[in-house]
Amino acid sequence: MSVDALKMRGPVRGTKDAKRVAIGSSVGAVIETYDFIGFGTAAALYFGTAFFPGSSSVAGTLLAFATLGVGFAARPIGGIIGGHLGDRVGRKPVLVASLITMGLATFVIGLLPTYAQIGVIAPILLVTVRIIQGIAFGAEWGGAIMISYEHAPWKKKGQFTGIVQAGFPVGLLLANLVFLVSVHLPGDWAWRVPFLASIVLVIVGLIIRSKVPESPVFEDVKNDGDIAKSPVTEAIKHDWRNILRGIGLRIAETAGYAVSITYMISYLHTENLASKSETLTALCIASGIGIVATMAWGALTDHIGRRTLYLAVCAFAVVFGIPMFLLVNTGFFLLVIATFVISYAVCQNALAGTQGAWFPELFDAARRASGASLAYQISAMVSGFTPFITTLLFLWMGWWGPALLFTTYALIGLVAAISTAETWGPTERRLADRALSELDAADELDSRPARMDDATFATPKASGTSAPRPVTH
Template sequence: MTADDPGIRQRAAHGSPGKVKTAMASAAGTCVENYDFIAYGTAAALYFDDAFFPEFDPVVGTLASFATLGVGFLMRPVGGALGGHLGDRFGRRPVLVAALLVMGVATMLIGVLPTYAQVGVLAPVLLVLIRMIQGLAFGAEWGGAVMMAFEHAPWRRRGLFAAIPQAGNPLGIALANVAFLASAALEGDWAWRLPFLASAVLIVVGLIVRLKLSESPEFEETKARGQLVKNPFLTVLRRDWRNILRIIALRVVESCAYYLTATYLLNYVTERDPAARADALTGLVAASLLAVAVTVFAGWLTDRVGRRRVYLVGCLMAIAFGFPMYLLANTGSPLALMLVFGVGIGVIHAALTGTQGAWFAELFRANTRTSGASIGYQVAASLAGFAPFLAVLLVGAFGWPGAAGFYVVIGIVGISGVLATRETWGPAQRAEVDAIVAGTAPATGTRPAGTTA
């Protein structure tokens, strides 16, 4: 196919017929995956130190609980590499279905795990093994979901469509925390078991909608042209390793910012005042619901002003918010907690996630896109998974300014990523797409960023 092909012109202007259904189904899946994965983070902050590590000193127990949280993150790059390789080799759709199924089974198993009081050291061992499986599934999920929405979308609205699956992230987070709020009054282990078991309903819904999806049109086009590569993982490492490093720098600020707020700060607030647990969880839920709208808005905005500008503003906000975040949290005021979570998650984190989908996809060719974006995305997540652990150590050594300074530093890392990464959607790219849609582009001309080349 060439730039003057009617099929290409139609897809550039309007996307595929199933573009909205695909974006919504991808978002439903990411919602379920994030519910399952984030539920562990909430349980680790509130319950797991007592349920699985009761023999330890309270600080050591918290560290051990957050360490098991980090194990899942260590497995995410493996899942990202595996899911990306399979997605680029055999299609995005089957990977999405398999990842959701594996994650669902692992999450429900956490809900029925015996505790340390029941089976001793076997309990944390089983917890770590299941957490590793969760990490594999979650790592495989993201690339396929975002690439499906991106590749089905009209080319001039790819920022918006790629942000829709990203909006499933905070929605899943909100649902997970609503589940923990609802179960908080239950006695004993049911306070944390029920949210894990309840994920079964979401999993069934997610599987139903994903099984009805059609494959990515760009994957099918790449396959028809004989441009699939035998080993997408090695190919993208050899050809695009610089872009993978750029994505790691960009992603670290977003992922660390989230876990330093939603996981560590939640623990910090409840350790200082156990009565503030309900206020903190309520603030986290409200912030997550706000983030759904801001994520989609950020994607829409990148289609108009470019990807780099929106991400740069998000990183600058993170740098500015690091110390005020803890000054507000230290007041213990419910309104201050609402503001902290609202800005940290509802605005800063959402602005970054809403930009990532399209920007990361546009850095790679279609035949290695899922692999390249997934590897960078999940390696950064594996590093960020240990952010709460490091924050505990920093606060132990320097007090709350240690955690606040850590937050500022990761914002600076994000700025370095923005400066090192090219803009993929600006006036030149828009003009190229307009020429393709109008039928005036040269038949042998180059395609805009992120299209099959």
């Protein structure tokens, strides 16, 4: 690799807007996660009764989780649309459009009539809105990560994209804080209020995102006339191996989350191991820690590399699956909290914090949004139906089924990490140091004549005549 190969990652020092872009992208991620993850919490605690009554509690939970999975299945469609538009018309338009779509769909969920009010039409409407949510969420990530990555300095890509990825635990925290409060509300208001309240976040997010500048890398690609006619097709043609590797990397994170968090909420509730309030409290604690953890993990990859961290965390997750359930099976609240913290702040956040920089670096700039979005969102289909599959495994094998599934997902991530190239190893870091040194030397050379002139003419001549002013250009 050469310094030239690193140039399509954006300016060496990043842009002056890098921090503002990262924060703006993160705010959108907060809102979209609040909307999307809130659905998962509601599905685990409320939707089985509200939209699928007349069946056993297990059957109602299965149907609610199936609806949850539909949204995840729609995410690759959003990834294709968002990736194509992100590579064709820019990263910023995708950010705004996905946020508006997601916000309106989530608000509508809070208004939906239940099965008791209109019968079978209710779950049909729920599934329809869920599909719209999935498409919007699928388009969101690629735009947010790409624009932040391409504004960030070379040596701090992990740190800046980690800010964006930290938006997800912030959204998770907000969603569960609202549910923790609304759980005391009467009847359907317990799940309606969190969805209706999201409209406030959407308005704030739109105001912030409207001020985010376009990616400098996309502008370079456009100015050079290198915009791909069909970036998704070209990504599949040229980068299919990295797309497959990315899917494997993501499965360990997102499908692992579906077992350790989404399903675990339902498991603790149905097995009477923790109350709703205790479960949500534990998840809020884990989410709060996860905000800092995600940024810290992302920044760590700038120093040790993306692949190194991923290998270590996946290896840990492989052996954590069975202990994870042994801990919560005690019913001891402090151990429940510890389990959520480990499974989320370590097993999930470390992988998510790494992906923000690693995924864009696996693809050429002209098809970067498409390739990374495909890898990121196709894996969502696996995670989307994981709570459904996990519930079936529990009926067959008890808690061993979910535990072994978590281990399997981690093993898939480990194999994928082994087969994926390091994109920020010692060579890349050394080249970045050299590029920065050359810039610093050039800056010093540019500023030296002005300083020499000032020094030369600052002191009057001995004869008392005034010194001539230097000519500046």
